[in-house]
Amino acid sequence: MAWLILQRLGLGVITLVLVSMLVFTGTEILPGDVAAAILGQNATPESLAALRQELGLDSGPVARYLAWASGILHGDLGQSLANRQPVGELLWPRFGNTMALAGYAAVIAVPLAVGLGISSAALRGSFFDRAANVVALATVSLPEYFLGLLLILFVSVQWGLLPSLADTWSGMGLAAWLQATTLPMLVLVLVTVAQIMRMTRTTVLAVMDQPFIETACLKGLPMGRVVLVHAVPNALGPTINVVAFNLTYLIAGVVLVETIFNYNGLGRFMVDAVSKRDVPMVQAAAMVFAAVHVVMNMLADIAAIALNPRLRHPRVKES
């Protein structure tokens, strides 16, 4: 098992190196550079040249890539080109914000979705099963910006219940924070619940058709016990995978939600950095997103291994 985990780690590191090269090349190909973005239409050849030199943009791309890559290995994400602030100082608090919102949404969404999935599997074909499926599919089919705007229109503009801006700052109380972030949390919950729920339902149902479940039923065990103790543990592997996939989305895919609610997270930060051509900030944000993907996938794999006896104790040969 340790070997499997090490293998996953190694693959993750290689993925990150490749991503860093792709990101760097991508930012190089973008038309325009940071000096032009800072000065905009006010740029004159002289002020552009002066600023480019000031920012060190006159050295070659390979040299800049190597300098940045070696910095990142030492934990230094570099400096913002536009204002010379260390990128880490700007980035980590926002990453924290994104994680906080993702955590808030996950705490609600995952138990809700898994619970709904198990219940609708247990009550297959019932009204509850159908209703839960229809509602979940409806919410996942609506794009998140549309859901967000709908919620804002009713919940904050018409009824005035919750603020439309997820306006947060360090040092605000938990109650205020929860109030500010509940609307974006709701949107995230609505778009993630369906997939987890349906995957849970499908895998639980697949297990329910197995002979050992029939045996359990025939032994006269109550239905609840059959589902929770006998079926669910065997259905956990695929469910954990889809949960991990959705958690990754909650962290790395929330650009639109952060924009609609003006939430100060990493997605908005990256959009900002791209529009300013601030290469170190774009790269750092992209690397963090890539790392989230790699780590989440790795955790899902490890969890699947840990929960699956056949992977946990691989048979060396058929006996």
Next chain:
Amino acid sequence: MNHGQPSQIGRRGLLAGAAGLSALALFPGRLSAQDTPRRGGVLRMGLGGGSTTDDFDLRKLNDWVPVNQAYMVMNGLVEIDAENIARPELFESWETGEGAGEWLFRVRQGITFHNGKTLTADDIVYSLNLHRGDSSSAARSIAAAFSDVRKVSQHEVRITLTSGNADLPYVLSDYHFLVVPEGFTDWTNPIGTGPFVPESIEPGVRARFRRNPDYWKPGCANVDTVEVIVINDIAARTNALMSGQVQVINNLDLKTVDLLARNRNLEIVRSKGGQHYTFLMDCTKAPFSDANVRLAVKHAVDRELLLKTALLGNGALGNDHPIPSSDRFFNSELPQRPYDPDKARFHLRQAGLEGLTLTLHSSDAAFPGAVDAAAIYRTTAAPAGIEVAIQREPADGYWDNVWMKAPFCMSYWGGRPTADQMLTIAYASGSAQNDTHWASADFDRLLTEARALLDDSRRREIYWELQRMIHDDGGAMIPMFGDYLDAVSVKVKGVTPHPMFNLMGARMAEKVWLD
């Protein structure tokens, strides 16, 4: 709302010491008895145009949030009021002699910075020098006209110009020319003489400013606290205003202006400034090197339609020159150029052409709605025998790769405080930003002559002629001027439109109060 016609205060009177024009002059005509500013409250502004990397570096000020915040913390040298007149700010008065090549400015006395330092001529010389010489300042080309900036005494500064400019006070109203203490370089923790002191600043996210209890400008700094929340997304900004989380937003979505106007808790603030949209023809490249082709292009646009559809009526017609009707040197007798496909055909024939095929480079970077505007132009130009192909360009790098390079492209200009500045930056043959590459020796000569004149009637004559020259011969087709649009809650009082920029010329926080 009419701030169009500037009052006829003589330029001489203005030049010879404007100190007498005190507080009342800063609010011309808008204050009545029940309109007395009230102290207190929290002004919450939801502004677009901010970024994580913003700071207060005066050389780089460019976007709405940093400019507005800079005006909260700092003061300018000269202020343009709602009637488009230069008023004293940290420069208390000024005088110049014949030729307007040398200017003496008196520094307002008894002003202190937030750190307790007293304002002197040294601070002003330092602040101006930030933009001079080998600087990366966006105002470098403006400051290049100052051949010498010298302290005469603790309270006097002399500015010598490379060539005379009667509009120097207007030039000094540029938002880059704000004042920091001598030697100041900590651009993330700004210090100024302005109405508010920063309490916390998180660039691109939010900032909080506390009232400066010792603020010197009468009737100003009324609210206790200003909160700026950066909201770059227009829908989020509008929602924040609708749900009452902020009281002020800038740069409205043209499509929702009418809907917002119906809300009785809100007020739309329409600032008619010099912002205009241009179709640029490179006069050095065929076919635009022929003046007849340029005239054909200018006659082939239905300006009314363009204004109605691309700007949804939020603007004014342009007459192929860059001077807005709010400018005191606006040529009001130049006939508005109509949409006339026959005339366009006539000019094409004059150029020896039967038809014309053009590629118009367009992008929404040029201005919001520019791609739609290009499509409308294609439709209205077809009956004139001009076939327009639209080349859509990415917004990224538009100013770098397309503007000033493509022979026919779209662009915009923000307003400038003086006709001279607008004409110089975009039409003088020596300017680095002459984006039509148009060159006329007569134009250059008259422009230089008018700049140094202190006689307003002669200057008006020249500026009228210069507008006519650009209108007839220049490479810019200018179909329309666009309004700046803000929306405020009715609880915010003392709000006026401004002839330069929106948000009261970026000084809204200083001036308004809460009901």
